[in-house]
Every structure is written in structure tokens, then in C-alpha cells.
Amino acid sequence: MTSLPPFVLFFVGALVVALTKGAVRKAVVLGVPLVGLGSLWMGAGQDVAASGPQLLYQLELIGYTLTPFRADKLSLLFGYLFHIAAFLGFVYALHLGDGAPDGSVAEDVGEDDVVGNGTATLQHVAAMLYAGSALGAVFAGDFITLFVFWELLAITSVFLIWARDSERSYATGFRYLIIHVVSGVLLLSAALMIAHRTGSIEFGAVPLQGAAGWILLLSFGIKAGFPLVHNWITEAYPESTPTGTVFLSAFTTKVAVYALARSFAGADPLIYIGTAMTFFPIFYAVLENDLRRVLGYSMINQIGFMVAGIGIGTAMAVNGAVAHAFADVIFKGLLFMSMGAVMTMTGRTKGTDLGGLYKTMPITATLCIFGAAAISAFPLFSAFVTKSMIMVAAVDEHHYIVWLFMLFASAGVLEHAGIKIPYFAFFAHDSGIRTKEPPKNMLVAMSIGAVLCVLIGVFPGQLYALLPFEMDYHPYDTYHVVTQMQLLVFGALGFITLVKSGIYPDEKRAVHIDAEVLYRRLGPWLVRTVGGAVARVDAAVRASVMGVVGSVLGAADRSHGQMGPLARSWPSGSMVLWVAILLAAYLLFYLWEFGL
Amino acid sequence: MSEHLPALLVVVPLILAPVAALSNRPRAAFAAAFAGCWWALYASLALLTRVRSEGVISYALGGWAPPYGIELRLDLVNAFVAVTVATIGAVVIPYAWTSVKKEITEDRIPLFYTAFLLMLSGLLGITVTGDVFNVFVFLEISSLSAYSMIALGQDRRALTATFQYLIMGSVGATFIVIGIGFMYVMTGTLNMADLAERLPAVMDNRTIPVAFTFLTVGITLKLALFPLHLWLPNAYTYAPSAVTAFMASTATKVSVYLLLRFFFTIFGFAFAFGQMRLNMVLMPLSLVAILAMSLVAIYEINVKRLLAFSSVAQIGYMVLGISFGSVLGVTAGLLHIFNHALMKGALFMAMGCVMYRVGSVQLSKMAGLGKKMPWTMAAFVGGGLSLIGVPLTVGFISKWYLVQAALEQGNWLVAGLVMIGSLMALVYIWKVVEVAYFQEADSDVEIREAPLSLLIPTWVLVIASFWFGIDASTTAQVATDAAELLLRGGS
Amino acid sequence: MTPVEFVDIVLLILLAITGIAVIRTRNLFAAVMLAGIYSLVSAGLFVVMDAVDVAFTEAAVGAGISTVLLLGTLALVGDKEHKPQHTPILPLIVVLITGGVLIYGTSQMPPFGAADNPANQHVAPYYLEDSYDETHVPNVVTSVLASYRSYDTMGETAVVFTAVVGVLLLLARGPLPQRIHHDGEWITVRPGTTREELAAQFKAETEGGGGGPEGGGVDPGGGADPEDRGDTPSGEGGERG
């Protein structure tokens, strides 16, 4: 028994959502992911288990085979994940269109909270299409199909940013769109080259040699948030609506991780790119005040682990990468949801504006801590059973330095995501804000997320069974648990020291740190120097690129703009003169070619 | 009857022209034009089917054997182009009825349809003939009728635009006839096949490159290859909507066909590309056309003019394909003739709808139209997607072949430039979408959706541009076969 | 120099003189008359080249009807030409270079009228030898035009018809609708509307809005759409002729 391509259900669902209201719409947005998940599990899932990879609904296009639905273990895993993520996201966003949540929101919380019906429709439809596009991309069996959904991902998701309906979100969305369209064009370019070289457009492993491979890598890299092209993540996520960010965080980057795993498993450069990604965002994250942006940096950091795992390329590493992607969608979703809840109820996400919310939002605070524990890889939480696979694989393959960096980054995760997020939002100094728990559907969504985090952490076997490669791995041995606990304890100590000495997140006191733990001595210094250097280089590159672009555009405007010689109308006499000049030029050229 | 189709394809619309003029009633003239266009569609499709199954069709007019009499000669190449022209004619003519009633005074309407029929038969006549002088004769018919129709535009500037087109078009036609004259001097024949046979014997004479030059300049002027495109933007901008849609999708395409016919069939690939290195001229010019004209389009604020500049860029794609001188390249060029006709027809027709309701196609006047004219703007977006080259549209098929042709020759630079051209198309289409969908409309102006009689033909082309983007097997097959035929240098 | 060559040269010199005179004169009436003379001289030249039919047509159309039509046009637009703003140096240089290259390029052309020219070797001899047998028309030109290549002639007839369709579309049915600038708005005015009617129309439309415009406030077609800069061909006015 096979099933329809999963995106179909979502696209049809989007149409229905656009046309319905109220209870029917709510039933549809919740039903579509659940029905989709069920049909995928019972249909293609069983077929793959029984008889291996399935290529379905193939058709011919100008001599190439399009495969809109390729099901194998890798794509199925992401397929299930995206259904779950979509379900969580829609539960979380269910209150949209009901007017202000609970009617209790303070007057001055800004425009983001009172969501009218029009915006709600836009968000639901966009989210539905977005999730469908992500599924389409994951099940694409060829580069053309992939390209279509790749661009659709960009186009549909940008509406989630624009849904905030402010000048800034509009500008941000536009930049977001441009970089993703560029990514798509690069993907298409690479596909053309690959088709030209191999005669096939199958979306499979691509050797990292020649222009095609590198262009493809760059295309995937933009979506995955590789260093220097990562800015869209930290720019766009904080600009979206509270509910929109939950969707954004789930799909785009994970599709890129999937694509990398599909095409570039075992490509060495990915190890170093991934390591860099785990590493550099930490400095930004520590300095950042907007908590949703902190989560954006954390996102890059987590993807870094996955990218490095894919780069290592062994069965365990790739398994670890995709498993971590699975876990990440859920715990990062949970964190974004908790911050979204805070934002919905208070209208703020700045660390300095918040604090002390645990008094009025105890449930949200608790659930947030669950997410924080998961991302920090506490034993019995999801990241512990997934990230460790990547670390182990790194050691197995003798990438010790990489392993050290990842260890450091893991501590950094605890620092900026595990502790900073819940601490500044719910504890720290009391900001005096008194509010309520968010709407019930938000709490339900967060609870499901938290339960999943724990379930994966406690019963990793279910997840492991879904992984694409066979392996024998047990996360709960003494060595792992002890190592991780040590790391966590020292990480926590570091944070406490920093806060108590009054130097967090202010950076001027770094020299006074009494250092016993390697990362703690290095940390502040790195924050100041390396982080600063990265920021300076980044800014310089950006400024010079923008300078060049600006001057090119200026020149273009002069020659091609309304009154430029290429755009304005010419007098007839000049036109004819021009023809005569060309006639002479052609004549001379041809007589020359002819041999005079 | 069916053996006379090659002649009837041209002369039925031609005789309907004076009939339309004599009827002197808008409705009757329209009926004549409608009949002529649909007859042409039927005849051209029948001919294409026949050519595909039986090979080249030769029709000796007056029963005189070529080269003494005039021959109509249909192979895959011109049958394909004839179908393109006739398809657009058949779709535009029902559109014209409503659109023209609004834009042209009623007493002019019968003569307008007369001119429309003359232009159609002129273009078809150029396409099917196997005689070079006959090409010139029908070129005159189509050009003269085009001038008069453009001049009917509502804006006074239509007159200046027509005047310039008249001057430039006449220069182009004259150059073509001078080139033909030189060829006649050197061979004593006007029949294309006969010319191809007799030219090699006199290739060492310096008159041949002169003929070659005049034909290059004349034809590239007619097809508006940069930098001889100067007549095009204003002509397309100020012509009545239906005329722009028809002209933009057919007139330059037929000139591209002439380029292929003259340089591949008559002069022969080896001479044109080997000795004269025509590609050295065509490739840089077409690349500049793609980049510079797309850039101009980005800055343009009159949407019809924007699309006109985009047309010049798109012509660049066709010529670029041809300039590769390979089967893949020429296939890309031929495919783009058909594909661009569909998408640009749809886009200009959508702008015609806007013109009908808003009375202007200035970008500033289009704010909020996405809500007020949803079907029109959706059609624009559909055509725009194709122009950008999004998969599942015809534009993608063309670009795919084009890039493959570039890669086949290891020409990475050109492949990259084609992609950049697509991005630029994205920008200028987006510019319109942004205004239409994301800007607030003037609330005090009441604008309704365009009437169905305009929307249906527009959407026929939009759907066709998706249909042939999804199932490109037929068009691609015909174009590939035609390209192979051209490169074999004969028929 | 044979007498024919002498006539040739005289006629060509006359042609050149007339041509230059047409370009030089600022009086369009004189230019039209000179153009007629130019046609007549060309007709003479065609006679010398044994192309009697062509000469006949040139005389009838070029020197006859076209002159009348051009005079008719002058009656509508006046007979004074604006002084050109640009010096003709650049065009002159371009024309000289192009012309020079062309003369060089065509220097290998077969000599005019030689029997062994390719043009006289292929189709032409067939017409000369066989056309009478096949059509019984003594004038080969007629049999070629009206029978062998009658499809071309059909096309030419259609061209002539197209010309009249074009002219009638533009001229014979009253003025074209015009876009005029009124009170900051561009509107389309149906043909046949007089200024008084327009003013009345505006008054009716702006009633209550206060102060309808004067009749003279209407400025038919002047200037360009302000939003549409760059669309108006610049310098067109100074380039006439």
C-alpha cells in the first residue's frame, strides 16, 4: 500500500483552510498533519520496511525522470518529523483568529498579539503550504522537484515573517526571500551541471569536486546557515510572529540538513564547517539580548553538530546527525514556543525587559526548563541520546580536535540556551511584569513537546529504529553519563560565577575570572577577542560587498535607469545613423572574416 | 483540398482582409478576422502533423516548377513557427473584440480587423514561402499593417513610436531586399533551396559577405536584437493592447525564423558559422541584450514598456541559443520562440486587462490590483513565473535547453549569465507583484475585475504556458527534429 | 566612350545633383518637386538600362502620383523645414565610411549586363526561351510578373491595399482619440469633441467642486505624462526631415 505524496494533502489542506473558518478550520489544521502522518506510516512507511526504497509517481520531463515521491528510511524519518512539527505548530497557533488571547493582554504590548482573522488566515495557509513544501522537498527524488519545493519553501515561509506586518519585518522578509531565491538559483545551476555531466537529475550523493558539487554545497549551505551566510536565521526568526517562528525553526534548516545528508555524507569540509558552526554563534548568543535571537544562534550551533556529523560520514555519525535533527526540531520548537508564549503575553523578548515571570507563568517556565534541559543534553532528555552519537563518531574517526571544539560548544549550549533563556525570562531580577499563562492550546503544544523530549531521551530505541543505517549504540553507559554530567555541572558553575560576579553578559571583567575549567578560562577571552574579530571581519566583508553592490547599482541606474542611454527613447535620426554605423561595422567584420 | 493547405493557410486570411474591409461593420469584420485566425490555426496544425509524418511539403504555385515559379516549402522549422503564429492569432482575436471596442473608435474597427488579417497573413506568408523575394513581399504586408495598427494606440506618443518603427522597419526591409538582390546577382535564382545549392560555387566572391552583412543587419533589426532594438519599446508600449499582445508574440519570432532560414538553410551552417563566424556577432550581442535590457526593465515604471524591454532580453535568449550553432542550442532557440510567445502573450494580455479597467499601466496605478483584479494579476504572475523560468512552466524548458547547450560547449560563463538573467527577470516581475499585492490601493477608485471575454483568452495562454512546461515532450521533440534538420543544412 | 555610356554618365550626374539639392533645400515644396525630377531622371536611367517596365512605373508613380500625394501632405503641414540643430559632420563621415566599404565590398560584382553573369545563366534564359511557348505572352516581364511569379504580384497588390488601409485608419475617419492633460489628470478624449464641448464637460464633472476650468485651460497633447519621463523621444522636434 502506498500513499499520496505527502505534500498533496497539505496543499489541499491549505486551500480548505483558506476557505473555511472557526471550528472546521481548526479541525483541518490539526487533522491534516495527523492524517498525513498516519497515511505515511501505514502506507509508504510499511512499504519501505517491507521492500526497501520506493520511487513513486515518476514522470518524464524533456528526457529526464521526475520523482515527486521517493520514500526510503532517510526521507521517511524527516517525513514523520515534519508531520509532528506541523502538528505541534498548528496546536500552538490554534488560537489565531480568535482575537486577543484571553482578552487579558496589556494595552501596550504592541501590535503582534492581537491577531485578526485576516492575518490568521494568511498565517495558517502559509504555514500549511510551508510544511507541505518541506515535505515535498524531503520526498523529492530528483533535483528539479527539489528545486521547485526549495523555492516554494522560501516563498511560503516569507509570509510568516511578513505576517507581523511591520516595516522591519517587511524589510527582513525581503532580504530573507532574496537569499533563499539565490540559494534556489544556485541549486538549479548545480542541477543543470549535474544533469549535463551525468545525464541524470537524480537527487543522490554528489561528489564534492568540480563546480557543480561546490555550487550545490553552497546552495544547501545557505539554507543550512553556514558561516557567513547564516545571517538570515538570526535576522528573520526574531522578526516573525510568535507562532510563525515555531514553524520557521522547524522546516527550512532541517530540509537543508536532510539535503546535505543525502548528497554530501562523508564530505570532509563539512566536518570543519560544522565545527565552526557549533562554535562561533556561542559568542554572539552570549552577547545577544533578544531571547528569540539567542535561540536563532543556538539553532546555528545545533545545526553545526548535524553538519559535522554528516561530514564525518560514518553510519553512526549520519545517524546521529539525522537523529539530532529530529530531536532538535522538537526541543528547539519547545523553546521557541515558550519564548513565543512570553512574547504573546508580554509583548517583549529582550532579556533585560523580562525576569521574574515564573510567578505568573509557572507552567510555561517549567516547560521551558524541559526544553532547556533537552537542548543542554541532560541525560534522560532527547539531545543526550542523539548528540552523543555524533561525538562518539568523531572520536571513533580520530577527529579529536573537532571533538574538543564540540565539547566546548556543548558547554556553550548550556550557557546560552540551557540556562540563559529560562533564567533571564523567568527568573533573574523581577521585572515587575505580572501576566497570565498563555492560551491553553499553547500550553498543550508545549506540553506535547516536553513529553516528546523526555520520551526520546528515555526510550531512544524507538527513534534509533527509524534511523537510516544499522548500528549498535547504547547512550546510557557510565562513561557517557559521567562525562556529560561533569560538563553540565561545570557549565552551570561557570554561569553562576559569571552572574554572581556581576559580569554577565557584560564583558569588561573577563580578566578577573578565576579559572579552573579550560573552557571557563577561555570563554570570556574568546568572547572578547575571537568573537570580536569574527564580528569585525563579518562586518567588514558585509560592508565591502554592500559597497561594491551599491556602486554597481549606481552605475546601472545611470546607464539603464529611466533616462539612461539604454532606456530612453532615441530620435529617429540617431537611430538611422546608428544603423549605418552598425552596417559599416558588420561589413568590416565580415569582410575581415572573409579574408578581405 | 488538403494538398492545397500550404497556399490556403496564407490566402484565406488574405482574402478575408478585403472582405472585412468591404463589410464595413464591426461585427462582420470581426467575424471575418475570427474565421481567418482559426482557419490559420487549423491549417497550420494540419500542416505540422503532415510534415511530421511525411517530411517536407513543397507546393508549386501556379503549377510552375521551382525555381521558375514560386514554391511554398514547409519543413518542421517553419511549420512549427506557423503554428506559433496561428496559435497566438487565434487566442488574441477573441480578446481583441472587447479590448478594441474600448480602445479604438467604432468607425475604425472594420479597418482594424482588416489590418489584423493582413498582418496575420503576412507573417504566415513569410513563414511558409520557399522563395526569398516572396519573403520580402509578405514582410512588407505584415510590417505595413503593423505600423497602422500601432498608430491606433490611445496615447499620442503612439504616432511617434509608429513613425520610428516605420523608419527602422523600412530600413530593415530594404537591407533584406538589398541582400536578396546581391544573392540574385551572384546566383540568378530566388528559390531558397536552389540558392543553397548554387551559393557554394560563388562563395569566393566578395559580394557574398556584403549580401551576408545586409541580411544580418536587416534581419537583426527586424527581430530587434540589441543594439538594433530601439524601435521596439515604444512601439509595444503605445500600441493598442491586443496589437501589442499579438505583435510581441509573433512578429519578432518570425524574424528569428528568417535568421535561421537565411543563415542555416541558404548560406549553410558551415559558411555562416564556420567561415563568417556569425556566432562571434550573435553571442555577445545576445548576452548584452539579456543583461542590459533586463536591467533596464528593472528600472522601468511603465509595465508595458517593462515587458517590451523584457522582450528584447528574451529575444536575446533565442538568438543566444542559435549562436551556439549546436542541435541543443538551436532547439533552445526554437523552443523559446514558441514558449516566449505563450508567456509574453499572456503577460501583455494581462496588461491589456489592466488597461481596460484602469486606463493606465503605470506601476503607480497598479497598487492593490492584486485584490481588485485577482484573476488578471494571477495571470500576470503565472506568465511572470514562466518568464523567470520556474520549473513546470515553459520558460524553464527553454532555459534548461539553453543552459545545457552552453554547458555542452563548456561555456560556463554563458550558462551563468543565463541564470543571472533569470534572476533579473525575477526582480522586475517581483516589482510589479509587490506593487499589485503589497501596496494599498487608492480606496476611492472603483476598479472591477476585467470582463471574461478578456480573461479567458489570457488564461488560455497562461494555462498553455504551464501545460507545455509540464508536458514538453511534443514541443521539444519537434524543436529537436527541426534543429537537426537546420544543422544538416537543408531539408 | 560609347553614346550609351555618355548618356549613363550624364543621367547619373543629374541624379546626384538632384539628390544633393533635395537634401540641401529647406523649402519642402522645392524638395517635393526635385524628388519628382529625381524619379523622372531615374526613369530615364532605367530606360537606358533596358528596364522599360520599371521605367514606366517609376515615371507614373514616382514622378506622378507620389508628387501629388506629397503636395497634398504639404498642404496639411506647411512647407517650411526646421533648421537642423546638429551639424551633419558625424553622419557625413559615417556615410562616407560605410559607402567606401560598400564600394570595396561590391567591387567583385559581375559586370552589368554581361551575358555570362550568373543572373543571366540560370532562370532568366528559361523565361526568355520558354515563356512564349508556355504562355504566348510576348512581353516576358508580364508573363513573369503575372504568371510565373504571380503570387508575388498578388502580395504586392495586397501591399498596396495594406497601404490604403493604414492611411484610411489614420486619416480618413476623423482625428484619433487624444490623451490630454487637464487639471493634473490625463484623460482620453473621443475624437470630434470641440474645445467648447470639453470645457462644458469639465464644468459638469467638477460642478460643486468649485471653479470649472476655462475653455483655454485644455492643453491638447502638450508635454509628456509626468510619471512617464523618458518615454518621449528627446529632440524629435529638432530632427524633422
Place this chain on the structure above:
Amino acid sequence: MDDRVILRVGAKILIPFIMIFGLYVHFHGDYGPGGGFQAGVIFAAAFVLYALIFGLGNAIQVLPPKAAYICAAMGVVIYLGVGFLGIILGGQFMDYSVLAYSYTGQHYGIIGVELGVVTTVFGVMVALFYAFAGRRRVDS
């Protein structure tokens, strides 16, 4: 007008001859220079001369603009009709040989198409003349 006696008398004498010459050129086209095109122009010239001398009003009474316009269109119909006749009688388009036996068919065909040409050219020339002459000066 009345004082231009010489012009009027001269024109009255000339016009019939011009027309007869037109007929000659038309029908003699088979044997010497000339044919439908030239004949059409000559007829039109005679008419234009009449209009110039006796005024546009009189000319319009002789031949209304509409008639000229119909002539222009009818000529094309006649020409193409001869072509279609070829198909109807079982030959190719424009095939005169099927119109009658041997070269007689050629004669019929040529006379037919020349008639089309002369009608169109005459009609077009007169219509053009009317179009230009019938307009007022723009800037007056």
C-alpha cells in the same frame, strides 16, 4: 475657378486621352511595357487631374470616396479569386493552365489578375488622394 479657362479646357481635352492611354497600357501590357499597375496609376492620375482642376467636390460626385475604397478592396478579391479558381478547377493555387485549354488559360489568368491589380491600384491611389486632400490644415 472660372478664370482658369485654359486649364479647364486643357484638362477636358487631356483627360479622355489619359484614360485611353491607361486602357492601352493595361491591355497592351502583354505585348509591350505596361500592365495593370501602371494602368491603375494612369487612371488615377487622370482622376487626380480632374479633381485638381475642377475641385474636390465635383470629383467626389463623380467617384465617391467609398467607391474608391471598394475598388481597392475588390481588386484584391478579384486577384485572389483568380487564384482560387485555379484550385476549384483542379489545379494549384494561381494555376491558369486549368482555366482553359493550353495557353489560352494563361491569357485568361493574366487578364484576370491584371484586372485585379488595376482596380486595386486605381482605388488605392484615388483613396489616398482623397485622404490627403480631404483634410483641413491642422494649424490653421
